[in-house]
């Protein structure tokens with residue numbers, strides 16, 4: 001092994017690959033397991049010297065759109081978010097396949113099968129297929145680097161964005177990565193057709209036809225791709241298709257990593273039709289191993305399922321949900337499965353909880369007290385550290401659906417007659433997608449109380465800069481909340497009684513109130529102090 | 539040569555610096571390495587674990603198969619037991635005996651010790667006390683690394699080199715303290731294996 005290799009997380013490999021591949025700007029909103037891509041670029045000296053744009057965006061849609069703008073201007077751009085972020089960015093994302101690109105554009109979406117830190121395990125490959133663009137799905141950190149490095153050219157060659165799909169284990173596992181020569185950034189240059197990005201129906205129809213025609217070129221790219229390999233085996237009783245990291249779990253089960261069956265390793269989509277056909281004709285049955293939804297399996301099986309037997313997640317050979325691992329794959333192959341000792345029953349769960357000293361704790365203590373006379377079941381919350389208020393000892397919230405939903409759900413419930421209805425939302429989530437909902441409530445003067453628990457950071461994902469910091473009061477005024485009903489408080493034990501009183505007053509008000517408890521996240525505070533100390537020492 | 543290691547602990551206890559030190563030692567020994575870790579939700583006082591694989595041949599899976607781990611290094615007594623299904627029958631459980639108690643139903647110390655002793659190959663060490671003796675209780679994870687180092691197929695000097703690299707930026711005093719903690723952990727294992 002070569003010593004000049006870097007030991008990188010999958011996320012970091014993507015970031016370094018993009019930097020070396022001529023990146024001019026990265027746009028992202030934090031979300032596990034994608035966050036470290038942007039963080040790596042932000043911490044990179046090389047990126048600073050190259051003056052690569054590397055600021056967090058307010059949400060995934062604004063990130064996606066800014067990247068399309070950079071592509072329009074001829075430069076190479078990358079967008080990163082977690083899988084549910086792609087839902088937020090979807091409008092821009094889908095339409096970007098119709099506009100096409102000018103500078104290369106890579107969209108990285110990080111899926112979280114088994115929901116280690118997510119509210120669902122949706123599979124981003126559906127979006128790739130939906131928008132009819134190529135998908136790259138690395139099986140190791142070196143491929144992650146290479147795909148980002150060469151991905152811009154693929155995007156420019158095919159005139160579409162390229163989706164890079166990773167999963168938690170790829171994102172958060174480290175391995176050696178060999179770098180390549182640094183490519184220069186593109187020069188600023190406008191699209192040759194000035195109306196390429198104008199999706200008026202007449203132009204969109206023309207662009208869409210082009211996208212349809214280019215499908216065969218995308219398939220050809222997949223057929224030729226070094227990421228897709230047909231690895232011949234001697235035993236023809238079974239043929240195996242793996243996607244992404246599933247290949248690793250397969251070969252882990254064989255000495256010297258040599259599988260007796262023919263294996264088609266797919267890491268670039270659309271799936272290569274010719275190789276799939278060759279494999280199908282060459283063996284008696286197929287087994288499909290994919291991390292995520294059974295997408296390839298469904299495609300190959302077809303609605304009628306009238307060909308050879310196809311095993312996978314759909315017939316129960318593999319679990320229908322959750323991530324794969326070597327043992328699950330061994331079981332599917334009928335191999336003996338190793339197991340250690342059982343977990344002793346004295347071992348108890350250790351759920352995550354709000355840090356001791358966190359301001360959200362005080363907010364919930366104040367709110368629970370204020371709500372005593374109204375009864376429970378009326379607090380709509382959102383996504384962030386404060387979602388842990390759902391657990392004991394607080395048991396304070398009744399919903400967490402998607403970012404921004406607290407305010408709009410409270411409004412809907414108030415419309416239905418649940419008055420007062422309360423929303424609890426974090427500062428970063430508020431600017432991500434709470435502001436528009438607040439406008440809906442203001443327009444109808446809905447009887448809701450919105451608590452924006454402002455800890456001056458994006459805490460849940462590790463304390464990234466929050467677009468909301470220092471702006472919330474002015475934003476609420478601008479949206480039209482009456483200044484008398486915008487109440488800033490400090491969530492500390494000593495203020496408990498006063499804060500309870502303020503919340504009660506606003507619960508009684510028959511209109512939109514916003515209460516803003518403001519106290520910095522103690523983790524972010526500690527990190528800030530540490531880096532300030534380091535700077536003053538230097 | 540192959541070492542498959544599960545690192546276990548609670549968010550904020552520093553299992554990732556153990557992983558980083560072993561990782562540096564592996565890279566310096568020209569070995570292949572894969573290390574997967576959990577970020578996000580699990581940082582708020584929840585359980586955290588990392589799979590660390592080192593080999594002289596390419597490594598396939600980022601995750602260690604159940605029943606195949608050569609070692610569990612746990613900086614907390616209950617957390618090591620959580621991953622017993624991963625441990626091979628010949629594998630070692632190397633665990634700190636100082637509990638991190640942030641849940642209402644945390645088990646009794648005696649029960650934990652009984653379960654730890656039920657594992658054929660185990661090292662149960664008071665890493666906090668040894669770290670204090672070495673100069674700082676903060677170094678208890680490095681004591682754990684030292685205790686585990688006896689069962690790693692890597693020269694001890696490579697691990698010392700890893701420690702120097704990891705703490706080099708913090709000055710010689712910190713490096714020396716951690717080297718001492720490392721050696722004291724290793725000596726404990728030598729006496730108690």
Ligand SMILES: Cc1ncc(C[n+]2csc(CCOP(=O)(O)OP(=O)(O)O)c2C)c(N)n1
Nearest residue numbers: 030031383384385426427428429458459460
């Ligand atoms: C669409 C979407 N994007 C990103 C995430 C990941 N995520 C979960 S919570 C959160 C940030 C919450 O920050 P804030 O609202 O300020 O609350 P805090 O965690 O600081 O309390 C993010 C980015 C997500 N769940 N959904």
Ligand code: SF4
Nearest residue numbers: 355358385459521522
């Ligand atoms: S990280 Fe910050 S916001 Fe999250 S629980 Fe801890 S103190 Fe609270």
